[in-house]
Amino acid sequence: MNERRGTVPEPRHFRDVLGQFPTGVAVVTALDPDGAPVGMAVGSFSSVSLDPPLVAFMPARTSSTYPVIADAPHFCVSILGADQEEVCRAMATRGADKFSEIDWFPAPSGAPIIADSLAWIDCTPAWTHEAGDHLIVLGTVDQLAELRPGPPLVFFRGGYGGFATASLMAAPERDIVEPIRLAGRARSLMEDLAKELDLECLAVGAVGEQSVCLAIADSPSADYIPSRVGYRTPFVFPVGSVFVAWDPARTALWLPADAARAAGGEAALRRVRDRRWSVATGDDHYDDLERAVGQLLIQGQDDDGSLGGVMNALRGEQFDPPLEPHTTYDVRMLMAPVFGPHGVELGIAVRGFRNHLDGAEIEAIGARLIAAADEVSRKIGGDATVAALTPSTEH
Numbered sequence: 286m287n288e289r290r291g292t293v294p295e296p297r298h299f300r301d302v303l304g305q306f307p308t309g310v311a312v313v314t315a316l317d318p319d320g321a322p323v324g325m326a327v328g329s330f331s332s333v334s335l336d337p338p339l340v341a342f343m344p345a346r347t348s349s350t351y352p353v354i355a356d357a358p359h360f361c362v363s364i365l366g367a368d369q370e371e372v373c374r375a376m377a378t379r380g381a382d383k384f385s386e387i388d389w390f391p392a393p394s395g396a397p398i399i400a401d402s403l404a405w406i407d408c409t410p411a412w413t414h415e416a417g418d419h420l421i422v423l424g425t426v427d428q429l430a431e432l433r434p435g436p437p438l439v440f441f442r443g444g445y446g447g448f449a450t451a452s453l454m455a456a457p458e459r460d461i462v463e464p465i466r467l468a469g470r471a472r473s474l475m476e477d478l479a480k481e482l483d484l485e486c487l488a489v490g491a492v493g494e495q496s497v498c499l500a501i502a503d504s505p506s507a508d509y510i511p512s513r514v515g516y517r518t519p520f521v522f523p524v525g526s527v528f529v530a531w532d533p534a535r536t537a538l539w540l541p542a543d544a545a546r547a548a549g550g551e552a553a554l555r556r557v558r559d560r561r562w563s564v565a566t567g568d569d570h571y572d573d574l575e576r577a578v579g580q581l582l583i584q585g586q587d588d589d590g591s592l593g594g595v596m597n598a599l600r601g602e603q604f605d606p607p608l609e610p611h612t613t614y615d616v617r618m619l620m621a622p623v624f625g626p627h628g629v630e631l632g633i634a635v636r637g638f639r640n641h642l643d644g645a646e647i648e649a650i651g652a653r654l655i656a657a658a659d660e661v662s663r664k665i666g667g668d669a670t671v672a673a674l675t676p677s678t679e680h
Contacts (some may be wrong), residue, residue, distance in 0.1 A: 300443075307441040307448070310365045312376050313342055314389070314397040315357035322384045322397040325350040326376040329419075330362055338426035342404055343419045349379060351420070359394035359409055360424060363402035365438040367447025372399060373438060393428050404431045410559040434511045451476040452502040456512040461497055464490035467630055468497045468499035471623070475502040475633065478657050482650065484635040487512055489620065491528040491629075494520050504637055512636070522550055523604040524565075526634045527622040530557040553605035561622065562651040566603045567615040608644035616642050619650055621658035624667035633658045 294302075314324040329343035340362065344351040354360050365373055374384050388400035392407040399405075408424030415421075439448045452472050457465055468488035479486040479502040488500040495517040503511065518524070522541050529535045536554065540547040557563045608614065620634035633654060642650075659669040 289597065298402045304442045307439045310373050310438040310440055310445065310671050311342070311373065312363045312365060312399050312402070313344075313354060313360055314363065314399070315354040315360045316395055316397070317353050317357070322389060323353045324376050324383055324397065324399075325349055325354070325375045330364075333423065339411065339423055340408060340426055341423050343416065343421055346415075347418070351422075355410070355413070355422075357396070357410075359392075359396045359407065359427070361392040361394065361396035361398055361408065362398075362406040362424075363399035364406075365399070366401065366433070366553050367436040367449075368405050369399070369401065370445050388420055398432075402432055403435055403437060405429060427635065432622055451479075452500060453514045454500045455498065458515070461490065461499065464492065464497065464631065465499050467623075467625065467665050470664045471631065471633060472500060472502070472656075473658055474657050475500060478633075478653070479504050480503070482635055482653065485512060485637040487552065487632075487634040487636065489632040489634055491520055491525060491632075492517075496520050496525055496528070499631070510577040522546075523553065526554055526557045526563045526605055527620050528629050530554045530563075531622070531624075531629055556605050556607065557651060560648075560651060561655050563605050563620050564608070564614075564616060564647060564651070565618045566606065567617045598640060608647055610645040610648075611643055616647060619647070619654055621651070621654040623658045623665070624662045624669050625665050626667060630637055630665065630667065631661070633661065 308328040309330065311327050311330040312324050313327055314322060315329070317323050325344065325348060327342045327344065329341075331341050333339040333341045343364070344354075372387055375381070375387060382399075389397040390400060392398050392405060394407050394409075406429040407427045410422065410425055411425045412423040412515055413420055414423075434448045439446055452475055454469060454472070455461060455465055468490065471488050475486040475488060478484075483504050483506060485504050486502040487498055490497050490499050496514055496519075497517050501512050501514055520539075521527070523538050525539070529539045536551075540550045581659045606614075616638050616654060618634050618636045620632040622629040623631035623633055625631075635650065635654060662669040
């Protein structure tokens with residue numbers, strides 16, 4: 286094993302070694318006493334606490350901009366995208382009108398938000414501590430939001446660049462360690478599927494009463510709001526049919542009490558078993574669901590239970606309906622089951638459709654999804670032919 290002995294830090298060596306750790310790039314802004322915008326680029330922005338919500342950044346003590354920000358009642362952090370390197374360079378320039386060619390708009394506090402940034406975090410200063418030749422500045426988060434999807438701007442090895450990955454895996458929380466391990470076996474297939482279909486590909490698991498997004502592979506030309514690894518949604522009718530279609534005990538718990546809706550759900554499950562994939566089509570209720578999930582991703586929690594209410598309002602007819610070859614549908618998601626030794630372990634899904642599809646086109650994508658899911662099933666020791674053991678009686 287080739288190892289190099291460590292050395293006592295000297296400034297250049299210290300920077301070179303720490304440069305192996307990539308950092309995101311952000312701009313911290315405020316308004317000066319005359320109401321003019323001021324800002325500085327930082328590579329030290331970090332989240333600190335969820336409860337209470339706190340963030341931090343570390344300006345140099347020699348900064349000429351930070352004293353103005355320190356005197357302001359609020360500051361705002363804009364997360365830069367990979368295509369905003371010029372914004373970063375402008376904000377890192379001393380003695381210039383940094384905002385002469387940069388568009389901005391006010392946060393709720395009035396502090397500037399850099400236009401076209403990925404996200405913004407509006408803060409109230411909470412605490413400052415001296416740390417060598419820098420300061421540690423803590424801020425209480427008042428409001429925040431995402432503005433657009435896209436790769437972030439990253440500082441690495443002394444230079445700026447973008448960060449992109451073909452796929453992402455969820456962080457290993459205690460109850461999803463095993464599902465994440467299984468999803469990892471699907472990763473390369475998901476990346477291939479995302480490229481081939483030019484759609485976002487997801488690995489989804491059912492954990493208790495929730496479905497969890499375990500892994501994501503991005504479309505090469507993504508223009509949708511991306512999913513987030515780790516997010517959870519309630520596992521309720523009519524969502525999650527691939528996880529119950531081959532499990533009679535779970536089916537009984539999943540179906541609604543209303544007899545008419547339950548009968549529609551049973552018919553939908555027969556179609557899922559017949560096709561070996563599920564489909565969700567859009568309407569106003571599904572739009573409400575996507576908005577509620579987006580809000581959950583921004584807030585990080587569903588304190589008022591609004592997401593559950595939206596899901597309970599979903600109509601069963603928009604999930605796994607009969608399909609006609611020449612009729613077009615507003616498709617939102619297709620999902621195929623991955624079978625492990627104990628039944629359905631994962632769902633492999635695609636979303637991000639740009640156009641309506643007819644029934645024949647949906648069937649073709651479903652067939653490709655089945656092929657990928659079956660290959661994952663073989664990788665994890667499952668038998669995809671278990672689907673044939675519970676045939677649909679609907680023809």
